[in-house]
Amino acid sequence: ADGATYAACEYAGETIRKMEMSERLTMSNMAIEMGGKAGIIEPDEVTERYLSNIIEGYETPDWVYSDEEASYKRIAELDVTDLEPQVALPHRVDNVANISDVEGVKVDQVFIGSCTNGRYEDLKIAAEILKGEKIANGVRLIVIPATRSIYQKAMKDGILEIFVDAGAIVEFPSCGPCMGGSFGLIASNEVSVSTSNRNFIGRQGSPEGKIYLVSPATAAATAIYGELKDPRTI
Incomplete structure (x- = not known):
């Protein structure tokens, strides 16, 4: 995918402000999938709360913000009011369709x-569903917490x-099948539904397999x- 090649992407607006840090991290993570060098979200009280919870003795730094008169190469305004769950179809991250x-x-x-x-938060959403x-019979479900601390918290709270x-199958924190390097590799003509960030040919195993990228809720459903399956219907 392209659209932001060698650029820094800044996300802003009402929807972004309502996002928790876990959701913002996903947004920033995906900037590279449109060629971006960075995905930036202005720090606010959500940022402060997150950092104070993970850093002992945290003190607010001198934050850097975009100037009010800053110029941008491109501004894209998106109305997500009626946006339904999205699915990236094989074999590109920008080959997107509505779940319906x-x-x-x-x-x-x-x-x-x-x-x-x-x-x-992702694991919790999936676990609630x-x-x-x-x-389903014949389906393999692989769950991999992103870090050891997330694994421990999910285990303590009964999510695992x-x-x-x-x-x-719950595995230890790692990339797992996302990079096609370990357990969870798909065989020829198999279909994988994944919450990871890339669905290129051969990314999760056989080049004859297909990968659909979805949210944790859609994956669980x-x-x-x-x-x-649309998670809103169950």
Whole structure:
């Protein structure tokens, strides 16, 4: 994908201000997928709260903000009021469709995790959908918390137990199948639904496999039904 090649992307607006840090980190993480060098969000009380929770003795720094008269190469204004869950179709991150347009695609594997969507809040969203449910027959569900501390908190709060009870495999923090380097690799003609950030040919194993990128909520719903599923309908 392109659109911001070698540029710094700044995200702003009402929707961004309402996002928690985990959601903002996902936005910034994905800047590279449109060629960006950085994804920037103005620091605010959400930033302060996040840093004070993870840094002992935290003191507010001298924040740097964009000048009011700053000029931008391009400004894109998006109305997300009626935006439904999105799905990136094989084999590009910008090959995007509404979930309602692709529901019913059969899947072999669901991966919840990665640096993009493996934070505690992501796992909690997925667990709330999977609680008391079982994954579909013939579907593999792999869950990988992004860090050791997230793994420990999810374990302490019973979130990992929900995944295991649903039939998932919970692995140690790592990239997992996202980079095609370890467990969770897909075989020829298999379909993977993933919360990771890239779906290029061969990214998760066989070059003849297909990868759909989705949110943690869509991934959890898909694991239950064995096909791409809108989480708002369950």
